[in-house]
Amino acid sequence: MGATHGIHTIDTGFQRPQFDAAFLMVEQGRAAFIDCGTNHSVPAMLAALAAQGLGPEAVDWLILTHVHLDHAGGAGQLMQHLPNATLVVHPRGAPHMIDPSRLVAGAAAVYGEAEITRSYGAIQAVPAERVREAADGAVIDLAGRPLLCVDTPGHARHHFCVWDARSHSWFTGDTFGLSYRELDVDGRPFVIPTTSPVQFDPEPLKASIRTLQARAPEAMYLTHYGRVGDVARLGAELAEQVDAMVALVREACAADDGDNLRHARLVDGLTRYYIQRARAHGVADAAAVVSAVLGMDIELNAQGLLVWQARNAAAAIATPL
Missing domain, CATH: 1.10.246 (Serum Albumin; Chain A, Domain 1)
Structure with a gap:
């Protein structure tokens, strides 16, 4: 698989280029998505599969780090295209994927209804039988490749990060902050925390960051945006x-x-x-x-x-x- 370990970064197109990423992991002809962007991102997700010579039936898992709409808003619509996939989500987030009405109302309270409609579209529910709750320590098997889900509160109480031993890397959602490529200097990434409403809590967030660092990862895969190294400094x-x-x-x-x-x-x-x-x-x-x-x-x-x-x-x- 080379240096990428079968991991492909997808620009979901949300807001601006290189702002919001999802990830495709391919293992022995089977696939998993980690985060998925919005309804508007579905064509990019399917195109990323096709670029690897795969069809929608090859996807076994759609793993959501948490259910904020820039990470999970397109999950319901994307799942309609993935006949063999199971959606994996934190136990606190699962009810919001099965019935997204409260999630949408909460986002509308922050951003306004017009912005929700413009940016995310109509959020689709995921059938309960296609949702798997992943508590702390749950392992998702992708064609023999274990993906460990670890509870990481602080940004949100419904957040987990995903450890991939193959690449010795974390998929961090928003727990490891934001790092946009426009702020890189000589290849060195710049990072800030994300404390967006409404569940930010500083001490749990710092504890979650320590949990991620404890494995001495080679890299972090951030939704905002992409793969970063230099993990100890960040x-x-x-x-x-x-x-x-x-x-x-x-x-x-x-x-x-x-x-x-x-x-x-x-x-x-x-x-x-x-x-x-x-x-x-x-x-x-x-x-x-x-x-x-x-x-x-x-x-x-x-x-x-x-x-x-x-x-x-x-x-x-x-x-x-």
Whole structure:
């Protein structure tokens, strides 16, 4: 199989080029998809199969790292094309694949109904008999190639990562952050955490990152975007940034002057922080690049941090020392 170990990166076409990836793994003529993008991504997924000389009947598994719509929105429609496939998902995510109404409503609350329709299309349910729940430690067999599912909360409580011993790599969904190729410098990737709403939790996220690093992986396969190496450095930087981002949201919320001002302060603080890091990384024209490449992620990170801060503050009031 060469250096790729039968792993192929698929650009799902969501939002912009090299923003949202899915992965095709081929083993002895059988195939698995890991994440799948949106309904609009289905033609690209099927084309990736055809490029490997395979038809839809060769796919045994569609594995979802979690059920956020940029990873799983096209699952129902894609499964209609894959007659032999079983969908594999975290136990907390399985109900949302079988009945996606609550998932869609939650996404619409964050992005707005018009954006959901534009970006994702009509989300299709997956028949319950075609869904397999993968609890922590579950092993998926792809033609004798074991794929280990490990619970990795922090970005979402319905998130697992997939360990592939053959490539000595993880498929990380959003647990190992975002790393866009536009921010690479001399082949060195740049990474930031993703704290999008509504289940971000900093300590579980840092623990999950440590879990991934404990296997000393050769590479990480990120949905946003693609394969990255230099894993030890990136993991340390992610943990450092999670702590810094928590400090920024606490600073933004220190004054009781309204949600809009807190949000604006946090967006400004995150923007300045990422620009500083990008400059230190060697990114030319860091301010313009961060604004262009990370603008949407900064907005979502701010929303998720504020949701976490509000939840954390409410819990502290409910359970005083």
